[in-house]
Amino acid sequence: MLYRESGQFKSDYAADQAIFPIRQDRIGMAAILFAAFVVVPLIADHYFLSTILIPFLIFALAAIGLNILTGYCGQLSLGTGGFMACGAFAAYKFATAFPELNIVLVFLLSGGVAAAVGVVFGVPSLRIKGFYLAVATLAAQFFLIWLFTKLPWFTNYSSSGVISAPPRSVFGFYVTGIEATAEAKYIFCLTLVAVLALVAKNLVRGRIGRAWMAIRDMDIAAEIIGIRPLRTKLLAFAVSSFYCGVAGALWAFIYTSSVEALAFDINRSFQILFMIIIGGLGSILGSFLGAAFIVLLPIFLNVVPTALGVPLSTATIAHFEYMIFGALIVFFLIVEPHGLARLWQLAKEKLRLWPFPH
Amino acid sequence: MPPPADRAHDTFPKLLRRNANLRAMRVAMREKEFGIWQSWTWAAMEAEIRNLAKGLAAIGLKRGQTIALVGDNRPKLYWAICAAQCLGAIPVPVYQDAVADEMAFVIGHAETHIAIAEDQEQVDKLLLVAQKAPALTRIVFTDARGMRNYADPALLGYEALIAAGKAFDDSWLDAEIAKGKGGDASVMLYTSGTTGQPKGVLLSFDNVIRTAENAITFDKLSEADEILAYLPMAWVGDHIFSYAEAYVAGFCVNCPESGATVMTDLKEIGPSFFFAPPRIFENILTQVSIRMEDAGAIKRWLYRHFMAVAKRTGIALMDGKPVSAFDRLHYALGEILVYGPIKNVLGLSRMRLGYTAGEAIGPDIFDFYRSLGLNLKQLYGATETSVFICMQPDGQIKSDTVGIAAPEVEIKIAENGEVLVKSPGVFAAYYKNPDATSGAKTPDGYYRTGDAGFFDRDGHLKIIDRAKDVGRLSDGTLFAPKYVENKLKFFSYVKEAVAFGDGRDRVAVFVNIDLEAVGNWAERNGIAYASYQELAAKPEVYELIGGCVEQVNRDLAADPQLAGSQIRRFLVLHKELDADDGELTRTRKVRRGFIAERYAALVDALYSDADRAHISASITYEDGRKGRLDADLMIRDVKAAA
């Protein structure tokens, strides 16, 4: 309905291949970015920023990571939490070993460490496929968490095993540690996530993304075309783990301000997997939608029954959450495997054709 | 006549030069190819055309010779028009869907040596043509696909042609261009002609350019406009809109990817200036209705509601008539929810000016587009007048007239009602056909359009029929059968109508119902029927059609000249008129004379007092079998409106 595309023709390939070829979408995206960068920090309160928006952004980043591996390259991973933990602990080690190092660099480096670990656990993907591989990634999940819990080197020999993220600043603003304001943390996360999301989009719409999708859709045909399966899959593992690693570092440094392995247990892996199934496999937008959904649902379950006068116990809410997620997973896999992103696509199609049905 | 404003540029090659200087970086042409709109600026286009002109010179195209252009709307073919004109040759665009025989006549008649063909399909046809028109010795193809196995020495690829032109230098070409004068022949367009062989209409640069200039001023077209070139290049309208006006005004012409993608391409480009014959507008409207039928209840309601609003206020708003603030608001809301989106999907969002011509357009169809806020207008014209005879000025649009005389056009109505025209656009002569030329012009230099019409109270010309078909009732009243029939056919329930009255005391008609529309109506009203014949004989259907006829009479009564030819009696035919039975031409025009003979019994009954008539007629079934069909038909009287 709001779309007025007539007259928006493309006279070169660059414009035709743009991420947002329709002007209205570009305007919409600009509006969303403006709102996210300017309006939200001005009006949102501390609670909203630090318990909803920041985790949402971090989840979205991790979901992008998993989506690259599972949604685009077709390699199911249940080890997301392990790779996030890698990033978190690597960031801690970097930050404490080199206090002068810029925090952005620390995060990127820890993403790199996670990527390297991801590659190691991706090697079996040469020989094994499908759920065999999924099981192999569980090995990563359990092994890594065990490693970070049991080896005191990772926690700098702290007696409790729980450690606080050291304060660090960017452009003179603290973004980690107790002195950091919610606004600064939020803007920092947002910037990092926005840039990385753009990079992910660039990757998936180019040569590399097509190689991933070829492997996903028909690995034999892909190989016959000349795609090297192992290299391609390992690259997916690396990039995916990089994103998860950075997300893990953000989680520990910015969201919880403490580095602990338990935050990245198997349930975290499932949570991220649910995000991409509900949000949409093979969609960057879907990663955001899925993350938003999973962040908001518990809040919704907390608030609504109370508002209706039937407050639920915490345990019941947890069980309801389980049931709703489980049911939604099945529902989306049956009805719309491409998740909320696909629903949005369909809605957009409708809007573009409005008032015609087809 | 006032002197043209811009006499320094009296030919298209000179206009091209001017545009290349003035608008070097503006896009002159686009073509959808390889997934995107390939674009050429005026400067780039000039370079292409100059190379092409040199190539044509290299293969021997001389001043005064003709060159045939065969294919869909493609930039290279448009360039070839101008390239030929650079050399003083006369381009002859040929209907691309013509069969080889038709093409052979045109190419033979025009004594064409060189033809430029779009692709293999046209080359195949031209090779056949060359057997019948031996003068044709060079065939240039622009698309080399599938051409590798052709060994015919007449064939030459476009690239080879350009390469051959390298031998000619620029100053030589400049001199050739300078030799061109306004009075020279610029293009030859063959008119189909309902009878006999096509005639080649020679139009001079002055004809075409001055007409284009006038039309541009009249409709305030500018270099910012965009047009989609999708109608046959051999048709004068395309030549004027997509070539002449584009060169004069400097606007951009867009060529669709293929015939199959016109609608998609239309949507992408969103032209600001759009021409389509009534049939296309009707098809689009039908598509809109069909698609809306499939929509959900809310959308359907929105559509109906806001289309009703548009009907009330849209046209008044566009014509600048007073509209209440509430209606304006209501309409604005509709623009957001319905009109805007519909225009967008149809590709008409940016349409500033739309024209339709060629046939009468149904008032409902015409009003539909106008009520959406689209400035759709009608014009009246002919090949021989470089199109424009009458145009509708903004704000004075009626569905049943074709507007006032175009700038610099003088119109006279002859004794027999025929419209006579004198204008800068009137052609010089038919090619090699002096008899036809003299027959088409009055001694004082007016062109005989062959159409009958008259000016209404506001000075708008109303075309009613072909002049030769216009008759008179026994009391001398003007009777234009086609006008009456068209009025009836504008109702969706009426598929065909045949009007009688020449030499009789009153007008009577046969009506053919539209099975789909009337069938739907019957379903909605709970009327059961088993066959076309049964449905056609239902008294309720007679009521329905009677209502239509009365409405037609009211319309006719509004025009003093036509008030006397109101319909007094009608019957609904028991079978559909069919081209297989010879009742219609293959282009679905009624053959009035044949029908009058075949259904003589019914015609007699119409002019008697009987209220029933019997008919037995032979019919051809779809599988080719013949049979007889007997029927008793009712005849109804209709009151004349005051």
Added chain:
Amino acid sequence: MSEILLKVENVSLGFGGVKALSEVSFDIVKGEIRAIIGPNGAGKSSMLNCINGFYQPSAGRIVYKGVERSAMRPHAAAAGGIARTFQNIALFKGMSTLDNIMTGRLLKMKRGFFWQCLHWGPARAEEIAHREFVERIIDFLEIQAIRKTPVGRLPYGLQKRVELGRALAAEPELLLLDEPMAGMNLEEKEDMCRFILDVNEEFGTTIALIEHDMGVVMDISDRVVVLEYGRKIADGVPDAVKADKRVIDAYLGVAHE
């Protein structure tokens, strides 16, 4: 004699106890259309799979461009200029026609990870350059209207055409077509024939094809190899093969009964 592009010498292939191919030898000359025919289970697909490295022959040698090939993976064959289509369409279902054919050009695309991340500068220039090439293929195969349609939604005949486009995108020297016309109606078959001949003549691509439709094979191929139960029973120009007694018994006879 023109240059031999590929030579198969005494190739055998076995799965467990089953012999799919036994000592098959033939050659493919540069620029020809070479058909491999035979009844079901004759080993035609296995032959193709050997040629493009999907299977390793258990005995015999394959000489490609004058060099004997050692065991290799299919992607190495692709890098050597061999492309193919599949009997059961093996398109990338989640991608559009355009992306499928672009994927066929992956081997030609060189820009590294860094530029891919930015999708700017050299990466974008490369992307556009290859898009231009791919658009020529789309134009060639007359599939403009389905450029951005996900291939899963296309009818069978068009999918086959897209698959051919994907193979062509690699600018192969040797194009292997596995039953390119299976399951098509007459009109689609004619189109496909035209495309195969056009590819062969306009791009000079050598083509080896497996096909069931005898009429089609005889019309378009230069030479024909006939396999039966994994053995070669005839080899030659279509007319000679048509007249061969063993072929008539093994194949044509059955087909014409």
Added chain:
Amino acid sequence: MIDILFGPLKEIWEFPAFFAEVVIGGLLSGVMYSLVALGFVLIFKASGVFNFAQGAMVLCAALTFVGFEELGAPIWLALILTLGVMLLMALAIERLVLRPLVNQAPIILFMATIGVTFFIDGLFQTIWGSDVKRLDVGIPKDPIEFAGVQVNSFDIVAALIAGALVGGLAFFFQSTRIGRALRAVADDHQAAQSVGIPLQTIWVIVWAVAGLVALVAGIMWGSKLGVQFSLALIALKALPVLILGGFTSIPGAIVGGLIIGMGEKVAEVYWAPGIGGGIEDWFAYILALVFLMFRPQGLFGEKIIERV
């Protein structure tokens, strides 16, 4: 470092009885793994579904059983009622999840069973509560000494029950019409049609049998560890067993379970202390993974031939 790696070997050498105790303990808990893995194999063989929900089914079965018992039902009634519930669940899963997803990629079905896992975990805990419940079906838990090796009698009984179940299943598959049909389905869905049993029915039966296996496993594990949410996690234990044994092999599930159980226990007792302990979470996985690199189809799985 060397000490961490090789020190335990010396220990084994010096105290063989203790080592035997460890091995037997490991084998006995391996039987439990086998039992759960068996559920996976059954469903995978018959329907090609990798049923991640098997662990959740164990939990649900145990929860339901304890729940009915707490409501006062005698053991036999609770057993029957629980079986009924498991059958209903099998029906529901077949109808609501598997049937709409028929012909989908295996990985999609796998993810769907993850969804099922969460759903039934949440549902059964909502119904029966999430407190830890004690389950006692009367199996003695006294240690028995045999040739100087101490073994828990409970483990022996559990192993016997599991063995009986495996035997029963083997008989069922070998000698009954339905069993044969099930085997046919595993080989070829088309062939199964000719047996005259609708595919849907077969799936329901398989899921019901898997439910029964889950119930037995649930009661065994529940009696040993108490019925609580962590029971669902034993599914995660069964996964490496499957990799080791092969997804399609019943003997593989049994042998794989024994290997994993034993290996885990030995590693836990002898090597874990040197590197911080708690290795049972991942040891089986790494073991399976290393194994996988050499034999991707598992111990008893069939070699996969790729076709185009």
